[in-house]
Amino acid sequence: MKKYTIISLGCPKNLVDSEIFAANAEAAGLQYTEDISQANFIIINTCGFIEDAKQESINTILAASQYKNSAEHPKLIVTGCLVKRYLPDLQKALPEVDHFVQLKDFSYFSQLLNSKNTNKRKLLTSNHYAYLRISDGCNNFCSYCAIPYIRGRLQSKPIPELVEEAKILAKQGVKELIITAQDTTLYGTDLYGEPKLVALLEKLEKIDGIEWIRLFYLHPAHITSAIIDKIASSPKILNYFEIPLQHINDEILLSMNRKVTRNRIEEIITEIRTKIPEAVIRTTFIVGYPGEDEAKYNELKEFILTNEFERIGVFTYSPEEGTPAYSKKTQIDSEIAETRKDEIMSLQQPISERILSHFVGKKMKVLIDGPATESNFILEGRSYLDGPEIDGKVLLTEGKAEAGEIVDVEIIDNWEYDLIGKIVK
């Protein structure tokens, strides 16, 4: 039987596309292999939204093309956001690619494999957690972001289709459903004329088998008390708020077209901390954005030190042609941006360690992911604090459990970003 492998780069939204490409490959009779040297078809789903991601995509294509001379003489198929953004340049620069498939063009892909296309998904995550992409595209047009020009305007998926998709995932053993989009808070405005995230969550939390619902990409400009109250009252929706703030200085927020002010951001944080004291706030910041002088950077630093977020990610501004920020005169030197990123991450480390130390001696629910990457003799899992791939984890030094089980764990120690615990069934 012929085999395929798929390399999915970028964000969870892109991973959902990869899962549909994988299902189409299997509909064509191909068998999945993780071993690229065994593959007859190598599929790369690229990311193309910032410089580092673009470079990683190119490097991955070049590395994969090395296998073309192997006994299998694999076909190299490249798709994704980089293709959407730069197809003509890629066609010239990368003759080793056999087929370029446009973003989400599943029917052309299945034609290449002489097969009929499907919208099913073959999960590429572990079988016990999966992403539910509730919409694609974005109407926000933040000044630094190329995504609306790659993925287009907001397209929400109808509630009944999402409920059906989630039910299929639950039947496949998915316990943790991770809600993703470019902006989950605006879900439904294009389809129903008003945001429908809460209405959707009310349907999803009724699905048997789904035990945890985690929300990603809550845009601060569109977070409402109704969303916070829904999270606060739901037994299944985790007290985990992934809110990309990007900055805190009002001039920068305005220049970024984030449609939110420092005041409103602080109101949201206060409302969350008041209504859900054990809430986890994960956020991301961009440093080195045009116009971010020393004073504005210090304001951001102070804000991070004062608010003590459980989880943060920091990116350096990446000038992207075609975005409004690209032509701004007040560009910041990339070395300064790198220094600022490193400084904030070094300030965050002791904050994270102190926050995690508060869990020592406490009991928590942990979803087992499997043997730890550090050692096969211990297990690892995630608590409500940990989104997959982006946050920390819980290392389990005692007790047995299967991947996909949600177990009670007593926390006995912590590191900067991870907790250590023992299973107490």
Ligand code: SF4
């Ligand atoms: S919300 Fe802003 S940063 Fe996020 S995808 Fe939309 S335009 Fe880009």
